[in-house]
Amino acid sequence: PDKEFLVRQREVLRLLNKVHEPNRFKEQAELGRSYDPTAHFSKYKNAVPVKRMVKEYMAGHMLPRGAIFTLFNNKHREEMITVFESFFFAEDWDTFYRTACWARDRVNEGQFIYALSVAVLHREDTRGIVLPPAYEIYPHLFVNSEVIHAAYKAKMRQEPAVVRMNFTGTIRNPEQRVAYLGEDVGMNSHHSHWHMDFPFWWKQEEYGVHKDRKGELFYYMHHQLIARFDAERLSNDLPIVEPLYWDEKIVDGFYPQTTYRVGGEFPARPDNFEFHDLEHIKVKDMMDYTRRIREAISQQAVVTRTGEMVSLNNTQGIDILGCMVEPSHDSKHPEYYGALHNYGHIMLGQITDPKGKFNMPPGVMEHFETATRDPAFFRLHKYIDNLFKLHKDLLPHYTMEELGFNGVTIQDLTVDDLVTYFEDFDIDMLNALDDTAELQDVDIKARVRRLNHKPFSVQVTVNSERDAMAVVRIFLAPKYDWFGQEIPINEKRLYMIEIDKFVTKVNKGTTVVQRKSSESSVTIPDRETTKVLTKRVEEALQGKTTYMVNKDVRHCGYPDRLLLPKGKKDGMIFTMYVIVTDYETEKVNDLPYDYEYGGAISYCGTLAGHKYPVNKPMGFPFDRQIDGDNFCTPNMFQKDVIITFKDTI
Numbered sequence: 001p002d003k004e005f006l007v008r009q010r011e012v013l014r015l016l017n018k019v020h021e022p023n024r025f026k027e028q029a030e031l032g033r034s035y036d037p038t039a040h041f042s043k044y045k046n047a048v049p050v051k052r053m054v055k056e057y058m059a060g061h062m063l064p065r066g067a068i069f070t071l072f073n074n075k076h077r078e079e080m081i082t083v084f085e086s087f088f089f090a091e092d093w094d095t096f097y098r099t100a101c102w103a104r105d106r107v108n109e110g111q112f113i114y115a116l117s118v119a120v121l122h123r124e125d126t127r128g129i130v131l132p133p134a135y136e137i138y139p140h141l142f143v144n145s146e147v148i149h150a151a152y153k154a155k156m157r158q159e160p161a162v163v164r165m166n167f168t169g170t171i172r173n174p175e176q177r178v179a180y181l182g183e184d185v186g187m188n189s190h191h192s193h194w195h196m197d198f199p200f201w202w203k204q205e206e207y208g209v210h211k212d213r214k215g216e217l218f219y220y221m222h223h224q225l226i227a228r229f230d231a232e233r234l235s236n237d238l239p240i241v242e243p244l245y246w247d248e249k250i251v252d253g254f255y256p257q258t259t260y261r262v263g264g265e266f267p268a269r270p271d272n273f274e275f276h277d278l279e280h281i282k283v284k285d286m287m288d289y290t291r292r293i294r295e296a297i298s299q300q301a302v303v304t305r306t307g308e309m310v311s312l313n314n315t316q317g318i319d320i321l322g323c324m325v326e327p328s329h330d331s332k333h334p335e336y337y338g339a340l341h342n343y344g345h346i347m348l349g350q351i352t353d354p355k356g357k358f359n360m361p362p363g364v365m366e367h368f369e370t371a372t373r374d375p376a377f378f379r380l381h382k383y384i385d386n387l388f389k390l391h392k393d394l395l396p397h398y399t400m401e402e403l404g405f406n407g408v409t410i411q412d413l414t415v416d417d418l419v420t421y422f423e424d425f426d427i428d429m430l431n432a433l434d435d436t437a438e439l440q441d442v443d444i445k446a447r448v449r450r451l452n453h454k455p456f457s458v459q460v461t462v463n464s465e466r467d468a469m470a471v472v473r474i475f476l477a478p479k480y481d482w483f484g485q486e487i488p489i490n491e492k493r494l495y496m497i498e499i500d501k502f503v504t505k506v507n508k509g510t511t512v513v514q515r516k517s518s519e520s521s522v523t524i525p526d527r528e529t530t531k532v533l534t535k536r537v538e539e540a541l542q543g544k545t546t547y548m549v550n551k552d553v554r555h556c557g558y559p560d561r562l563l564l565p566k567g568k569k570d571g572m573i574f575t576m577y578v579i580v581t582d583y584e585t586e587k588v589n590d591l592p593y594d595y596e597y598g599g600a601i602s603y604c605g606t607l608a609g610h611k612y613p614v615n616k617p618m619g620f621p622f623d624r625q626i627d628g629d630n631f632c633t634p635n636m637f638q639k640d641v642i643i644t645f646k647d648t649i
């Protein structure tokens with residue numbers, strides 16, 4: 001790459017390095033001090049935000065440094081958007097960089113990190129820049145208090161340390177059996193990045209970056225998170241997750257045992273807590289929003305702000321509904337349909353101190369980085385997901401024509417042994433501890449247990465009457481429910497987890513399509529650590545090594561280690577489904593078929609204004625009702641597979 005790119009990469013890493021520490025890098029600090037955005041308004045495509053940012057900062061109206069930032073707080077978010085827009089509308093790299101240096105030591109750290117990250121992910125001139133892993137930027141949100149305290153101790157003693165992190169709770173809490181998923185740092189990082197790639201506050205027209213099928217992705221990615229959580233629950237002899245209700249107690253409590261850098265511990269939610277009215281959100285509002293959304297679903301049309309009716313009875317319906325339920329900036333009528341999902345996060349986050357009597361900090365549900373730690377996250381999302389299901393169930397079943405692929409048959413499917421295990425992983429705590437002048441940094445790591453699986457591959461033998469381009473979709477679902485009963489296909493489809501979706505060529509005659517787990521369109525590999533990345537960039541800048549830029553780099557993507565659910569020691573039976581369909585009728589972008597958009601399209605779609613690469617509904621063919629037991633057309637294949645969990649490997 002050109003030096004220019006490497007310098008940009010280095011400066012972004014520096015800007016995000018120990019954000020709590022002002023004047024970290026001399027050059028940036030000086031630039032930040034001397035740059036006066038008010039003198040350069042013409043350098044912004046839209047100067048309104050940067051003017052506002054400077055004005056609000058000067059007036060002391062912005063969230064102060066050190067305070068806890070949450071995206072769900074309207075004031076916090078509006079300010080963050082102003083900062084983001086100041087970055088995003090900067091005309092060139094230079095203006096962007098100077099604005100960022102200006103903001104780094106002034107703006108609230110949480111707002112700065114969020115705004116800068118989203119700007120880097122969306123600016124043309126920062127395409128390909130890699131952000132540090134979320135758990136390294138903000139370790140407090142990813143590890144528990146125990147680890148933070150131990151890390152401080154180690155630093156005081158000036159001794160390098162590896163601190164073992166346990167999952168929250170004890171074995172007396174059955175929910176702890178699946179804490180390895182909800183507390184997985186890669187999973188939380190995926191989830192927080194998804195929400196940076198598809199922010200609910202994104203103004204499509206104003207920013208000029210279209211987010212294709214954003215509402216549908218909101219539905220589908222979260223639907224898949226729940227299906228995956230359910231697969232882990234069944235793997236651990238827990239029943240599938242139940243939705244919550246606004247007027248029912250939440251039986252299982254949650255003690256996050258996680259602490260903010262400043263501002264104390266995350267609030268805990270004891271067993272059997274009920275929802276209470278908050279100052280601005282009432283329990284009744286939640287019920288009203290739900291009722292209106294259900295009405296829209298059953299009449300298959302939503303009413304817009306201007307009173308028009310928009311039909312939901314088509315493949316785009318889910319996108320409209322997703323935007324409305326989240327809600328995103330594109331909701332057809334936010335005043336009427338409300339903010340069911342976002343308010344759900346707030347209601348849960350503030351459940352312990354609904355009136356703000358005790359001035360408790362925000363709960364884990366009020367940050368995308370921490371939300372999945374609370375099992376109630378999955379209950380809220382199951383509730384939301386059931387609304388989407390109501391809608392999908394009203395759509396016509398797929399016809400044989402929609403399901404089939406003329407002249408193409410799957411003859412066989414073979415899968416390697418599917419083996420899972422736990423392993424240790426070390427998180428660098430470099431950003432966790434405040435620096436003091438007297439104490440040097442020492443190497444401190446948090447060691448977590450995490451699920452992994454042996455690499456595997458899938459071979460699909462396809463017979464075709466002609467050369468063709470095929471879309472291959474691979475799914476996996478548990479065969480038996482918690483009671484040991486075989487799950488009928490029309491129910492099983494709800495627990496279907498996507499394993500892969502890709503395009504390949506099938507030749508006339510027989511083709512064996514081989515696909516490795518590492519190639520999955522659902523996942524991304526482990527993120528490179530800040531230290532390694534920084535070193536690589538420095539060495540490349542000195543001309544010692546070469547540096548490959550991936551313009552399509554994705555931070556969003558389910559961790560590859562979690563592609564398979566845990567399964568059981570004695571083996572657990574899942575059914576694998578493969579379907580091949582005609583790419584010619586599905587393709588959307590006029591690009592070569594092997595263009596993968598960074599490799600995580602299944603849950604994370606595409607960036608840079610590209611469309612989602614295939615036009616069938618996400619989750620096809622399992623997103624709609626299925627009649628009868630025999631679902632397979634010749635271009636589909638199903639096979640029972642066994643996932644075995646090994647203690648050691």
Ligand code: CUO
Binds near residue numbers: 195222341345368381
């Ligand atoms: Cu991802 Cu509720 O949308 O956490």
